[in-house]
Amino acid sequence: MYGAIISFKDYNIIKGVWDSPWAGLKHFDRFINSYDFWRIMGNTLTLSLYHLVASFPFPIMLALGLNYIRHARFKKTIQMVTYAPHFISIVVMVGIVLQFLSPRTGPLAAIASWFGWELPNMMGDPEMFKSVYVWSGIWQHTGFACIIYLAALAGVDPALHEAAIMDGASKVRRIWHIDIPSILPIIVILLILDMGRIFDLGFEKVLLLQNPLNARTSEIIDTYVYNVGLQSMMPNFSYASAIGLFKNVLAFILVLTVNQISKRVGQSSLW
Amino acid sequence: METNRLWDSKGDRVFNVINYVVMSCALIIVLYPLLFVISSSLSSKEAVNAGRVLLWPVEFGLDGYRAVFREPTFLQAFARSVGYTAAGTIINVVITILAAYPLSRKDLAGRNRIMLLFGFTMFFAGGLIPNYILVKDLGMLDTPWALWLPGALSIWNMIIARTYFQTTIPTELLEAAQMDGCNDYKFLWHVALRLSGPIVAVITLFYAVEHWNQYFNALLYLKSPDLYPLQLVLRQILIRSQVDIEIAGNAAQVAEMVGMAELLKYSLIVVATLPMMIVYPFVQRYFVKGVMIGALKG
Structure with missing residues (x-):
């Protein structure tokens, strides 16, 4: 964290962190006023919000559905299969995505051709990038994310259900009036936590999915830092570091704010 | 239901x-x-x-x-990844337990303050570039240490382990052991760890999966191809299509x-x-x- 002070300096490899000359807020200023600023902030926030909104409901639905599956073996199978993709590495995951969406040899292209459609090259289309990122994430992590809701549902007092059955409540009504209210506190906490993490995208995955064709929408703050600071021909450590620090400060403020809100709402807080 | x-x-x-x-x-x-x-x-x-x-x-x-x-490149990378994962996981688990156990003890002076410092790093970090410069200045660039040390302690896993120690190891046990002249190291090794099999298994697995699947640190810190772990080789073939x-x-x-x-x-x-x-x-x-x-x- 000490190295973060180079954000306020003109870092020079030979002089080192301490002896490089001070530059004040120059780098922050340059970033905020730069041509790329709004595009990158916009990409980061839209990708994050899209991810949050689209992926949040699925684990809850899966858990509610599983909870009413009577055959233990069927339930176990679903759990086993849906948890598994969580353990696939990011590199392999992106590899699978690329193979799957390939307009030439992928299965989606073949299925589309039955209907006489032609599959667009999704990896080359900047408009499709966000959907590819978000939905492949949903495919991979929904199963594992539902564990926590399943645990919460297992903790619901069976007496409530028995009473409801006696009164003739249907399953849909029991879900609506018993299950959902019972797990609502956990839903709220997880939602709040996720909102605090809006700046923390799956940077490593974005970097792998990124290619020159979709860079217009796939460049987020983290990949920008990496590309400016370490990938370019003339790495600018101080500038890249300032951008990173800028993001981290924003993210930290966000976490604090969100935590305050959760305290106010009366749910538990992080600390 | x-x-x-x-x-x-x-x-x-x-x-x-x-x-x-x-x-x-x-x-x-x-x-x-x-x-x-x-x-x-x-x-x-x-x-x-x-x-x-x-x-x-x-x-x-x-x-x-x-x-x-x-393909020898692939087999070598596979073997290397097994090695990186094993060594990295051992380092992780040892450090995590050595941090988690003392913090689970109520008689540790300044416990809350240390926790606060640990917790702070969960929410705030210097960023990619400062980390890179740190690793470079420590001379770990292009060595396996760059894969092991920067993430040697995951605060999240440490908190999980600490919570487990706090809730499953009764204070009475410690007092009894101290009566019999058992020091802290002995207690940790002979008593606390023997009672914590499940949690050691959990954090070992979490760390092992992370090491096995990790590519970015290797991409960042390793330059010579004969140090590349499997995931980096896969990246070249799967994503960049360089056979x-x-x-x-x-x-x-x-x-x-x-x-x-x-x-x-x-x-x-x-x-x-x-x-x-x-x-x-x-x-x-x-x-x-x-x-x-x-x-x-x-």
Whole structure:
């Protein structure tokens, strides 16, 4: 964290962190006023919000559905299969995505051709990038994310259900009036936590999915830092570091704010 | 939630049918891509290149796997990754326990302040570039240490372990042991750890998965290809489509390799993921347990 002070300096490899000359807020200023600023902030926030909104409901639905599956073996199978993709590495995951969406040899292209459609090259289309990122994430992590809701549902007092059955409540009504209210506190906490993490995208995955064709929408703050600071021909450590620090400060403020809100709402807080 | 079938009203039966259908769809959606990758890896290269594989292997063959196991780069990277994962995980687990146990003890002076410092790093970090400069200045660039030390302690896992120590090891046990002249190190080794098998298993697994799947640190810190872990080699082949044709030697082999690229990718995906998928069913319950303990705290 000490190295973060180079954000306020003109870092020079030979002089080192301490002896490089001070530059004040120059780098922050340059970033905020730069041509790329709004595009990158916009990409980061839209990708994050899209991810949050689209992926949040699925684990809850899966858990509610599983909870009413009577055959233990069927339930176990679903759990086993849906948890598994969580353990696939990011590199392999992106590899699978690329193979799957390939307009030439992928299965989606073949299925589309039955209907006489032609599959667009999704990896080359900047408009499709966000959907590819978000939905492949949903495919991979929904199963594992539902564990926590399943645990919460297992903790619901069976007496409530028995009473409801006696009164003739249907399953849909029991879900609506018993299950959902019972797990609502956990839903709220997880939602709040996720909102605090809006700046923390799956940077490593974005970097792998990124290619020159979709860079217009796939460049987020983290990949920008990496590309400016370490990938370019003339790495600018101080500038890249300032951008990173800028993001981290924003993210930290966000976490604090969100935590305050959760305290106010009366749910538990992080600390 | 188990109800007698006889009791189900008409509406409930409709619900059951819909629920089973939806759940089956979810199962198929998750299963299909996995099945497709495995089937493709077992098909012939012509079928893969023409996109004829949809569900089951077409023109069954093991050519892809033969090519994978003939490729020394891949096998070496595989072995290297096993080594990195083993060493890295040992470092992680030792450091995590050495941090978690003292912090679980109420008689540690300044406990809350230390926790606060640890917690702070969870929410605020210097960033990518300062980390890079730090690793560089410590002389760890292009050494395996760059993969092991920067992430040696995951605060999250440390908190999980600490919570476990706090809730399962009674203070009376410590007092009794101290009466008998047992010092802290002995207590940790002979008593506390013996009682904490499940949590050690959980954090070991979490760390091991992380190491095995990690590519970015290697991409960032390692420059020489003979240090590359498996994931980085996979990245070159799967994502950048750089199949090293030179390794194939003579012209006939080159010709054979060219058409193989797609098939090779599928086989690679399967071989690289296999270790995880073989171990996974046996350790699944530990992961679930880990998530639960984490949830208690969070």
